[in-house]
Amino acid sequence: MSASPILITGGAQRLGRHCAERLCDDGHPVIISYRRERPALEGLRARGIVTLQADFGDQAGIRDFIARLRETTPSLRAIVHNASDWLPDAEGDEAADNFEHLFRVHMLAPYMINLEARELLEACGEPLRDIVHMTDYVASRGSRKHIAYAASKAGLENLTLSFAARYAPAIQVNTIAPAMIMLGENDDEAYAEKARAKSALATIPGPGVIYESLRYLLDNRYVTGTTLPVDGGRHLR
Template sequence: MSAAPILITGGGRRLGRHCAERLVDDGHPVIVSYRRERPELEAMRSRGIVTLPADFSSEAGILDFIARLKGETKSLRAIVHNASDWAPDSFGDDAGADFERLFRVHMLAPYLINLQCRELLEACGEPQRDIVHMTDYVARKGSKRHAAYAASKAGLENLTLSFAAMFAPEIQVNAIAPALIMLNQGDDAHYAERAKAKSAMGMVPGPGVIYQSLRYLLDNRYVTGITLPVDGGRHLR
């Protein structure tokens, strides 16, 4: 356990929230960024989780978040880049703007936060400091309906290699690439069965597998520059 907090971007819901709450259970202070106010954020605050609003859709919003983060803490044990926008491709006049938004959320925000918050990680005082990029299974496979999303996640996966080399040996930089982990509200049984059939394991595992993967990276001093697939053997199909 470190006295320096762990930052999780996009930590107000789903996988980010699960990991934030599990880290608190394990005794770690946590800061999360969130895009919109949600009822569950109040419950997180009641547990001592610091919540900072953030708009990663513009460079100005990213830089504003970094400034407020530095006003909140003088050190970080780890940064988990979980903020994401699962947006389908658009084919109208807004297609370029939509691509640029995904680029900023998935690539520019991690890039600038890593560069400008390196000093916070170095000030941690712990023997291990980590950056973890949450990418996606489709970063390597591509996607018929989410090409911009897949491309920007692939860019984030490549940034993992660059920052791992740049920040070694003081800071470890790795990625986690999930496939289906949780169902969305409104997904019916037919969708669930089709989704499960895409992987060799044939299951919807739940967010605990992501926390296990994150915990492995946070606890292992000899791993950097890797992408850890958490896809149930989907590549075997």
């Protein structure tokens, strides 16, 4: 446990929220970013988790978030880049707009935060300091229906290599690349059955496996510049 908080971007729902709550359970101070107000935030705030609204859709929003982050804490134990958006490919101007949006959320925001929050990590005073990028199974496989999404996640995965080399040995930088981890609110059993069939382990494990993967990276002193697949063996299919 560190006195310096762990930042999780996009921490108000799904995997980000689960990791924030588990870190809090383990005694870590936690800061999350969120895009819009939602009922779950009140529960997180009641537990002492600091919540910062952020819009990573443009450079001004990213810079505003970084400024408020610096006002909130003098140091960070880790940064977990979990903020994400899921947009299908479109046509014409909408396609270009969607690609630019995904680039800003998945690549530009982590890039700028990593550069400008480095001093917060270095001020931690702990032997372990980490940056973790949350990408996706499709970053290494591509996607027929979500080309822009897959490309921007692949770009985030590549940032891992560059920042790991640049920030070593003081800061470890790694990636977690999940596949199907948990169902959405509107997913039915037919969809779940198809999803389970895509992995060798034939299961939808739930968010706990992502927290276990995050803990492994946060606790290990000899891993940097790597991508940890959490996909149930999809590559075996």
